Amino acid sequence: MSVHLPSHHPQPQQGAERLMLAVAGIGLLPLLLLALVAVLALTEPRFLGTANLLNILRSASVLAVVASGQMLVLIVGGFDLSVGAVVALSSTVGATAMAGAAASGVSPALAITVGCAAGLGAGALVGLVNGLCVAVLKVSPFMVTLGTMSAASGVALLLTNGIPVYGLPDGFVTGFGRAVWLGLPSALVVSLILLGVVAVLQRHTLAGPALRAVGGNVQAARVSGVAVRGWTVSAYVGCSLLAALTGLLLTARIGSGQASLGGLNMTMESIATAVIAGVSLRGGAGRVEMVALGAVFLAVISNAMNLSRVDSKAQLVVLGVILIAAVALDELGKRRRVRV
Amino acid sequence: MSDPISLRGMIPHLALPLALAVMLTGFSAVEPRSLSAGNLLNVLEQSSYLIVFTLAQTVVLLTRGFDLSVGMAASAVSVAAALAAVSAGPAAGLAVALLLAGAVGLLNGTVVALLRVNPFVATLGMLNICLGLASTLSGGRPVTGVPEGLTTLFYSGTVLGIPAPVLIAALCSLGLALLLHRTVFGRSLYLTGGNPRAAEVAGVRVRATLIGAYTLCALLAGLGAVMLTARTGSGEPSLGGSLTLESIAAAVIGGVSLRGGSGGVTGAVLGAVFVTALSNGMNLTRVDGNVQMIVLGVVVVAAVALDRFRDSR
DSSP, X not given: OOOOOOOXXXXXXXXHXXXXXXXXXXXXXXXXXXXXXXXXXXXXXXXXXHHHHHHHHHHHHHHHHHHHHHHHHHHTTOOOTTHHHHHHHHHHHHHHHHHHHHHTTOOHHHHHHHHHHHHHHXXXXXXXXXXXXXXXXXXXXXXXXXXXXXXXXXXXXXXXTTOOBOOOOHHHIIIIITOEETTEEHHHHHHHHHHHHHHHHXXXXXXXXXXXXXXHOHHHHHHTTOOHHHHHHHHHHHHHHHHHHHHHHHHHHHTSBOTTSSHHHHHHHHHHHHHHTTOOTTSSOOOHHHHHHHHHHHHHHHHHHXXXXXXXXXXXXXXXXXXXXXXXXXXXXXXXXXXX | OOOTTSHHHHHHHHHHHHHHHHHHHHHHHHOGGGGSHHHHHHHHHHHHXXXXXXXXXXXXXXXXXXXXXXXXXXXXXXXXXXXXXXXXXXXXXXXXXXXXXXXXXXXXXXXXXXXXXXXXXXXXHHXXXXXXXXXXXXXXXXXXOOOHHHHIIIIIOEETTEEHHHHHHHHHHHHHHHHHHHSHHHHHHHHHHHOHHHHXXXXXXXXXXXXXXXXXXXXXXXXXXXXXXXXXXXXXXXXXTTHHHHHHHHHHHTTOOTTSSOOOHHHHHHHHHHHHHHHHHHHHTTOOHHHHHHHHHHHHHHHHHHHHHHHHO
């Protein structure tokens, strides 16, 4: 939509230009994060405490997994508004199945397997519907996922009547959700593994270039033999599966299945994280390492505001401003590069 | 334009009223009261709020944009207007509502048109800002004691027996229809949404049009917020929760394209009436609230899929 007229740039200011290029090379986000951490470490003694750092990483890891799923969909030029609802859906469906199986007297291991399979299955189903509607019926991703968001959170509430589902096996809650592995919370370890898997898929398999091709230029992708529909559906299913896994991780930590997990707020945060991490809303670009960094960035900011007792309502305003500023800077940077 | 007499050309325009009629008949089979004159009037009156918000959303949808902040802007306006009205009278309340809504829209438009930020992100950021504003101003509690003058003017008053909300919604629809079809600004909205590059080449002032569109959208949403504030008699920070998504759903069901440049007032109004009648019918037939969410979701997806199908033929 933007029209870049060839501009006759006056003599570029050497120093400023060189700085801009250096920043463009590393990316603004790591530098900002570094600066933020440095300032916090100097001004706020509690910030560098182990408990506080683990707290930041734990909330960042949840966000990073959901946002990396969102990234897959954004890369193919889509959107997923249903991720937050899928978190709630997998939590309630998984917990209901798990508690039901445990109550019927099967072994805890089997109950956990059944519950996880049910939660992941429900998530995958939503992803499949999203993907098929977008890829085959060519419905706008925004509207499809708006519809499935409404439907998924409806099912989650219907299943539980809004009451938390208890009765999960001990092995799932204390043995997994609240466990500490290698000195780290289990959720953090699992999230790192999941992010690693996405990174490997993106860098070392066909998935990375194929998804980028679909999002970058559908016609070109089709002509060069990329299975556009297949990859689009895979992106949506992958996104929903990552959201469903997050739902199960949260369920294990909390110890009950809840329809109030996730929600529209998590969806919005996942999109914000991806966008701050430089994932293009026009499709075709995005890296999972940056998304993880974006999640850490947002978690650090929110932690800093909590430590300095910024009102939680004012925090919303800050998040909004950061989001707009990130995209505006990105746009301005692109325009500058085009001109140079 | 298709030949107005040919039945084929009429089908797209008849589909929604037909669906509405079928739906109402279906509900009346289960619950006879749903077709009573009293209830139909009730649906019409309830619809008038969603109509105003859907018209607001339609203006930006026409430019191939989006406004995710409509609902939260309504919350912020409701709280701010109620606070002003309680302390300084109805006129002050209205002035604050107009100013705040105008500022929100101007900011949205500027960020989208001048900074070229994707409308989704720009209005998502604004959503957060408005949410923060609404909850800070109100402290999370409703602002009660809205003066009588405001409630009469926007809710309980009648002109020739027509309730005020219905009258306001009708005036807005008529005004927007004239604006879209009789003014340069209106035509510019369609051109900008249809093909921004072509519009720019053809001399449309695309940036000004976009800023105007977001401002008009926010002003209409502000009016809707005042109407809802008058209805409940209080400024509600939680007013706008589902309004954004409902307004987009209603507009799309009414045939306003997400790809910009097509759709109109008639469709938007019918879409809003449809969504309201659906939820009214489900309430009367005692459908569980959670099932209602599922139904709305399915209806939205079906409407967009049908729209694509119509396009591809």
